Amino acid sequence: MRLIIAEKPSLARAIADALPGQSRRSDGAVTVGDTTVTWCLGHLLEQAPPDAYDPALKQWRLDHLPILPNPWRLMPRPKARGQLAVIRRLLKEASSVVHAGDPDREGQLLVQEVLDYLKWRGPVARLLVNDLNRPAVVKALGQLRDNSEFQALYRAAETRSRADWLYGINLTRAWTLTGRQAGHNGVLSVGRVQTPVLGLVVRRDAEIAAFTPRPFHVLWVDLAVEHGNLRAWWQPGEHHPLDDQGRLLQRGPAEALAARLPGSQGTLASLNAKKSRQAAPLPYSLSALQVDAARRYKLSAKAVLDTCQSLYERHKLITYPRSDCRYLPAAHHGPSRQALTNACQGDATLGPWLAGADFSLRSKAFNDAKVSAHHALSPTGTRPDFSRLSATEANVFRLIARNVLAQFYPPLETREVKAEFTILEERFRAQGREILAPGWKPLFTTRDEAPPLPPLREGEPARVQETGVEDRETRPPEPFTDASLIKAMMNIARYVQDPAVKRTLRDSDGLGTEATRAGIIETLLDRGYLVRQQQALRATQIGHALINALPEAVGRAERTALWEQRLTDIAETGSDPSPFLSGLVEDLRGLLGAADAGRMRSALSDARGVAPAAPSAATSKRKPRRASTGKGATAKRGSSKRSTTQSASGKTTGTSSGRRKAGTSKPRSKKTDDA
Structure with missing residues (x-):
């Protein structure tokens, strides 16, 4: 029997679906012909706590430090023992193993450490899958490599x-x-x-x-030009009191110039117009989505992650969400029409966007060379029932669908204009932006753009109609x-x-x-x-x-x-x-x-007194999070994909009384880890 060990259940299902023959499900595995596919649940193992090496290390003492394990030991994660037992049983029946962890550093470790822990000594092949699309998985199954090629990645x-x-x-x-x-x-x-x-x-x-705010002052003029009106801003010279960003620090020079300006005549000394084409923003990685969802909907990063997990696992509406990639496989280009058609069904926001998409376009987002262990977030093609989605789930799903839809819109075309006027031997600057072709832009904002500058030609006259001096302050970060x-x-x-x-x-x-x-x-x-x-x-x-x-x-x-x-x-x-x-x-x-x-x-x-106090246990409404068993566990490790539930002492601890002798007792508080 050939045993394939996938990193997670979703990958195991995709592999089983790509194998020829009828599948038969059992506890923790799927069998197709002479191949059985099982899976990890993220990391099944974790680093052993200090007291696993020496019971004396259960007590926290300065004279114990540094703690240096030799040899290193792993132990099963509490919630992973059942799946580890499944893999142990299947390995006893296997003649060969296929390592199907993610094609990255952590994915290599995740499966191989299980094989080493369970003392597998038979042959191991390596399956590299970065796209759960069935043709891509079939292709990967035909290109197995020897796992020994990846030992440096594992180390x-x-x-x-x-x-x-x-x-x-x-x-x-x-x-x-x-x-x-x-x-x-x-x-x-x-x-x-x-x-x-x-x-x-x-x-x-x-x-x-x-931060200490510093006042500065600006002077503007409203100018009448040949084909309309515009506002320009004074650019004071270096002989005036300026800060390092060229801002005027004294009001007097601005007031003196403002008194002389009304009715003055000037000319357009220089004109610079530049056309540009801007491609649509790429589909989302998780972090890019968290940034946009926080800005648009005031969602915390964790709320976005939890919402994506629900859209992925419960509703089957999006692809694997914990991705750091913003590109899609080239093979996704053709099927995108049907996937997006299904995704946008029955939604008043997505429907009009779908109607404007041109599926003959091919953006730079479809690029196999840019796809890493996972591709960008995208709709799976499952038709959403928006009545079953929460408002947050619907909003996040629309963002994900929108960024993929935008790949089938033409570029945003604009004309940027910078104009510099000379009036009373002083420089005044105006700039504007004209949208020539909106392209993908309407999918991202409904706000009106600032009005463009009127048509201008270098050397044309300009007359001052109004002036004003504004008092402003520098702002802290x-x-x-x-x-x-x-x-x-x-x-x-x-x-x-x-x-x-x-x-x-x-x-x-x-x-x-x-x-x-x-x-x-x-x-x-x-x-x-x-x-x-x-x-x-x-x-x-x-x-x-x-x-x-x-x-x-x-x-x-x-x-x-x-x-x-x-x-x-x-x-x-x-x-x-x-x-x-x-x-x-x-x-x-x-x-x-x-x-x-x-x-x-x-x-x-x-x-004390310069920062807020932490919420007390009595007043905090935050609920303690359960430990996660996944490779991408969000609650426990900040240093890598790998998560851990152990405390710095290797144990979950309570509240310290504060009366024991410092340096010799084991403090008891919230769980800690090495992140």
Whole structure:
């Protein structure tokens, strides 16, 4: 019997449907001819907790650190034992195995660690599926490769998992115990991704708190030109008092010029008109959808993820949602007409959009070379019953369908005009935008565009009709919201200075993954490091204190970039991961040496009064989340796709009384992990 082990049930169903013959379902598997297809439920295994290596490590003590497992051990996840037993039974009957994890680093680890744990020693082939469309799966089944070709990818994923455990377990215990010495009761969780995300919010809040508004002044003129009227803005020269962005800092020069301008005659000194064509926005990845849904419907990142899971699993209306890709396979182009026709049936919003689509068009979104482990979110072609969808489900589904529909609309064509006038030997600038062909634009906005400039020709006269001086103030940065924080995590390179690090982060997936970003935000909220104030995400007192007490590098993204460089090298060249892990241990020793109760005490004191307190257990309405068993679990890990439910001590813990001797007792609080 040939056994195919898929990463998740949806992939297993697609593989079984692509096999020739009648299928027969059993508990946890599908059999077709001499092939049985089973599946994982995300990660079936997790890193063992510290006390699995030594019972003494169940107690949290500074003199136990660093904890360095040797050899490393995995253990079954509690909710995955049943499926693990199914795979164990099937392996005893198998003559060969096909590894059908996702074609990425984590997908390679997810299935192979199960085979190693269950001590499979027979042949293993590798099936690479990135499109659940039946012809694509049939093609992939005809192109099996030897799993030995992917051992470097496996070692890189295994190394990442171990490195995150070392980092999170050791630093969480160190700063929790140091916090207790400084008077803080409760776990202070530290992780390679979670903590830099918190650092983003803490630093943004600090910028806002330290911001001092500065007044500046603008002067406008309404001009009569040959074919109409327009408004232009004064461009003061460098001999006037300007800030670094060219804004006028004193009102006097603007007032003096405004007094001279009425009735003055000038000329159009320069005219620059440029036509442009803009293709439709690409179909959504999960993070891109979370950004747009947060802006349009004020949904949290987790609400969007949960809604997508419902549309995918319950209603069967969209493809796999936890995707980081914004492209579709070329084979989807032809069937898109029927899939979108079905998706738009009976909806007053989608129906007119469907009517305007031209399915002979082929956008750049259909590109096999750009498709990664998963393709962009798209409708499956199942006809929706909108009466069975919640308002949020319907809104999110429309967004997903709209972005795929937009691929069958022509480009937006515009004409950008910049005009500079000379009046009383001073420069005045006007600019406008004219829509020549709306293309896909009406699907995305119903707002009226600013009126375009009237027809202009260089050298034509212009007469001043009215003038005005406006007083304005510089504004502080906006606090993070779900949308802007997700976007910052996607584009984390913007927040670092080192050019080499910028390049690495630009080439990587940013902080976290599509599957974990919403969970990172929710974890920071649950642990009391962030709080929502209307739509804004603000760091709490303990969030500020933790970042300010940690070494600066722990709260920044540069470490993720350096890790990704090394892990990519392991995956691509097959280099030995031992030097990376040895270097991490040395780094950890230095970081652990920086744990200082005095610095923590000072940080806690400084945070009081300058940041909101975390919600208390008595007043918080947030419900505790259940542990997820999926590879993309959103609640537990911020450092990778892999999720974990263990605490920093390896156990779920309660509330600390705060009366035990600091440094020798095991603090009891909310679950922590190495993210």
